[in-house]
Structures are given as C-alpha cells and as structure tokens.
Amino acid sequence: MNKKERAEFIGKTLDEFYPNPPIPLQFSNTFTFLVAVVLSAQCTDKKVNSVTPALFALADSPEKMAKISQEKILEIIRPCGLAPMKSAHIAELSKILLRDFHGEVPHTFEELESLPGVGHKTASVLMSQAFGMPAFPVDTHIHRLAMRWGLSNGKSVTQTEADLKKLFPEEEWNRRHLQFIYFGREHCPARHHDAQKCPICHVVGCREKN
Incomplete structure (x- = not known):
C-alpha cells in the first residue's frame, strides 16, 4: 500500500467513524x-x-x-x-x-x-x-498520527501539515483535522496502543519512533 492508498483508506475509515465531527471546545461566538x-x-x-x-x-x-x-x-x-x-x-x-x-x-x-x-x-x-476557510491545523497529536500511519516523515509539524495537505483534497481538510483528533483519542492513543486492535494501524501498519 503506497502513501496515496494509505491516505484514501484512512480518509474512508475516518468518515465511517466520524462523518460529522463536532468542535470539541465550548464557545458562543x-x-x-x-x-x-x-x-x-x-x-x-x-x-x-x-x-x-x-x-x-x-x-x-x-x-x-x-x-x-x-x-x-x-x-x-x-x-x-x-x-x-x-x-x-x-x-x-x-x-x-x-x-x-x-x-x-x-x-x-x-x-x-x-x-x-x-x-x-x-x-x-x-x-x-x-470561518470555514480551508486549513489543516496540525498539533502534536495529529503530527504523531501522520508519522505513525506513514503519511509524513515526522520531522516537523510544518512538514506534516504540508504532507497532509498534499494527500487530502482541500475540501476535506477542515473535517480531517477533527477526525484525526477524535480517532487518536479513542482508537489510536500515544500510550498503550495495540496496533492489531486499531482499525487503521492493523491495515496500514504502525510506524513508531523509538
């Protein structure tokens, strides 16, 4: 499975788990x-x-x-x-x-x-x-997942953002950002992670930095 194929599978899986991911922060304006x-x-x-x-x-x-x-x-x-x-x-x-x-x-x-x-x-x-403008915010958690799933080399958050923007269509960026966050919390945590039980890692592999 090459990087493009991994991205397509990951996107499809994220859509299945979180088709309409809510913003996790509470706010009024x-x-x-x-x-x-x-x-x-x-x-x-x-x-x-x-x-x-x-x-x-x-x-x-x-x-x-x-x-x-x-x-x-x-x-x-x-x-x-x-x-x-x-x-x-x-x-x-x-x-x-x-x-x-x-x-x-x-x-x-x-x-x-x-x-x-x-x-x-x-x-x-x-x-x-x-504001609904196309953007792909990358925090440490999304940076970690992108490296773990082989979507980026993990060298920097800036590089990860650029890599993810190339792999996913612009109209998906806002949704993908939230989906990565939710999936990472609930299915692909940083610690005590079982790649065989993760719906994504068990298919695309798990690349960890030791």
Whole structure:
C-alpha cells in the first residue's frame, strides 16, 4: 500500500467513524472560540471546557474582557497549563482587538498570528472552524498520527501539515483535522496502543519512533 492508498483508506475509515465531527471546545461566538483555542495549548479540551463557563460568564467579548484584570483572568483559568502566560495573552489580545480590529476577530492568517498567544496552529483552527476557510491545523497529536500511519516523515509539524495537505483534497481538510483528533483519542492513543486492535494501524501498519 503506497502513501496515496494509505491516505484514501484512512480518509474512508475516518468518515465511517466520524462523518460529522463536532468542535470539541465550548464557545458562543468567534471571540470566545479564540480564547478557548488559546487556552487549549498544552491543555486538554476537557480542562478548557471546565474553566471557560466561569470566564465567559464574566466576559464573552473583547470589550468585557479588556475591563477584567489579568489577575482575575488568571484566577479563573489557573487549572489550565501555562495559565500565567495565557492570562496575559488573553488580556492583551482583547485590547488589541478593540484597538486595531474594531472589536472583531480578524479573518486572515497574518492578522490572527499578530495576536498574542496565536501561532500558526491556533490561527489555522480559527480559519478552519470559525470561518470555514480551508486549513489543516496540525498539533502534536495529529503530527504523531501522520508519522505513525506513514503519511509524513515526522520531522516537523510544518512538514506534516504540508504532507497532509498534499494527500487530502482541500475540501476535506477542515473535517480531517477533527477526525484525526477524535480517532487518536479513542482508537489510536500515544500510550498503550495495540496496533492489531486499531482499525487503521492493523491495515496500514504502525510506524513508531523509538
């Protein structure tokens, strides 16, 4: 099975398991989605979803968030990893949205990546899931699966993103991103993985870095 054939089988399997994968983060508008994605860096979606209701009850817009102290934001999001840095980013990006973008979350990669705490992956998630633009966000989990399934050489997240974009049609990118995440969590975890029981690995093989 060559790489193209592996990608076709993987895509078909992912569609069977997750035909309409939901966005795992809880949010009510584009701003709250941006904040939730910033919080999700090196933190589980479950943990993010446990702290955002209290945060968004106080502030669900840049205007409201800019009026809250960084200390108050930190107090609420403390259970998330890197909370001191993230609280600073949330406080600052709220002010920047008001100052430079009329209180709206921008719609381009360049503008999104100019915001504190927003790197290429975070911007890709916003472009894909908030604005419906073709993007293939690659986090460490998707990077791991792409290497494990022989879709990329695993040398860098940037290379993995480029490889996946070549293998899957553009109209599938947004869906595939979410499908990879769900499948990895439920059927192809990083630890205690049984390749023979995995619906994908037992067909395409399992390539691990030792």
